[in-house]
Amino acid sequence: MTEPLMPMATGVWLVDNTSLSFTQIAAFCGLHELEVQGIADEQVAVNIVGLDPVANGQLTWAEIDRCQNDEKARLQIIVDEVPAKARSGGAKYTPVSKRQDKPDAIAWLIRNHPELTDAQISKLVGTTKPTITAIRERTHWNMSNIKPVDPVLLGLCKQLELDAAVKKAAPRRAETEKANETE
Secondary structure, X not given: OOOOOOHHHHHHHHHHXXXXXXXXXXXXXXXXXXXXXXXXXXXXXXXXXXXXXXXXXXXXXXXXXXXXXXXXXXOXXXXXXXXXXXXXXXXXXXOHHHHOOHHHHHHHHHHHOOOOOHHHHHHHHOOOXXXXXXXXXXXXXXXXXOOOOOXXXXXXXXXXXXXXXXXHHHHHHHHHHHHHXXX
């Protein structure tokens, strides 16, 4: 079981708004029972504002009611497999501090995944096709300083996005390898 976001603040809210036992709250929040008792006695977390786990989507009232009615029951956090906010189409924003890393990421993708199209690289890294072409042809203005670095490590894309792009381009790679074998 994973901990809720901001465990102490969640514990404060659960103490103030539910009749759950200290043991149940401690187990859910990853706190010690004495810390939860200290919250209830207003000796611990005095200035911490409670954080509602129901509003955050980490618990449901049905789950809280189930555990309030059975002291031996433990709260189960809701684990959302889908990201909270899916990005819509359009340009991918990259913070200024990471923009200088884009050529390194492009070089890594070209070297390690030549089957990716320029469009796929552009979408992964958030760059333009002329920049990709310049790096591919080694005519980029800063080519001497470009060192291939994994775009996932640079934070320019997620591993899931990279895996999906490589999987989509896999048939193209197989065709290229087959063509090279026949020559």
